[in-house]
Amino acid sequence: MKVNKKKNVIETPSPVPRAATARSGTQSIERAAQLLRLVAAHQRDGVRLTQLADLAQLDVSTTYRILKCLVEEGLIEQRMPDKAYALGLLSFEIGLAAMQRSPLLERAIPAMKAIAAETGDTVYLVVRSGDEAVCLHREEGSFPIKALMLEVGGRRALGVGAGGLHLLSSLADDEIEQVCARNRAAIAQFRGLSIAELRDMVRDTRERGYGVSRDRLTEGVSGIGVAIPNPDGTPYAAISVAAISSRLHPERYAEVVKVIQHAIARFLTER
Template structure:
């Protein structure tokens, strides 16, 4: 094994120490990005960045808290955090997933007349990265591109939360308790029930829980590893999301979600036997 090129007990001025910590964190982040498709384990990241495991672990935890790095509890691998995507939006209009989703979002907006959103997970929040408005004169513009919401708050955000493993759902709910406190319909008990309902139905439904006059449906888009990569959602006024219309909206969302998954390289699910 190559020698580790740093010491956890370097003596330096505060400014030099800060610069060194930033250099190490950026080096780790670059290694995480270099292995975005497959993920990278702590030991491999530490070795490639020439850091001790404790130092790498401490820096990665800091990057996770900032939303710059995500950690898959099941595989114990690190992936780029979706907050990086927001930074990309601020500096460039081009973003692969948004570009891939735009034609389908435009079609959904045309077919339904309603507002279509694309959201990504960013730590314990959902980040709106794209929006397409339809032709219906009353628009539900409750989210702007770049807006964050705690996971579970809103249809797309709830779809992302429900796609996570049970243990991770509980961790997110616990960490978001204070952020969700002002929203009476989104206490932990109700949120767990919404997660169960979303999993049973195969889509999320926000039927006026945030705003009485607004309803929305969301579905998850998964990546090649089966993790939630994004959520597509359609929002409109409640009178346009009656039960008799929901099935058609869900079918349209599912169609575009599956098309987006295939564009991301996800193999289509096998057809059920007849």
């Protein structure tokens, strides 16, 4: 409230419309969630402020204010002396609480153990989280050379990796284009993968009926991924098998896919 001396009246500032206030609050939550996902994706090495701002397409000052709040709440922490950000203890506590009663994990883990025992290779469970695929669980087979390409809690752009590729390929064309547009920078980090190449991989995946990643993430390592459908048929998770490429060669694809599909079909009947 202020006095207008020229008019000799008291003026009251116009209230901020509720819709605008609500939108501002929602946008702040969206940005905080986006930054949390980006920090989680770089958990092993940490990620610097300027890199986060660039990945989130936010200005540095806005990014810093949100990160400061997340640090104060314990959701992230800033490592010293490099000042890189990583997930904080509260994020781990929330994740552990969510995992304790996960129906998907309860059903999938026995199936993954069976796949690992039969193939001898490393088995991954990933779920879609927005524009990314997140690893929920990993089982190692008996073969001495392990393909440990993704840790539990690790994130990748949807479409990168065999499981994420089958999940992306299951979406409608317009949604795929939207996801790819938002993930363009993240996708390019994987051996220079382009959107055009990813479109070709989606086409091949649809024709094949499962995802294949051969020497794409790491030279000499390949993966086979099969999506897990919801009751309505919409995929929400995927199981993949990874091994050195000389072991997981094209002649073996059908055999491995059959093992994965059989295990998925078995635990889907237990719903």
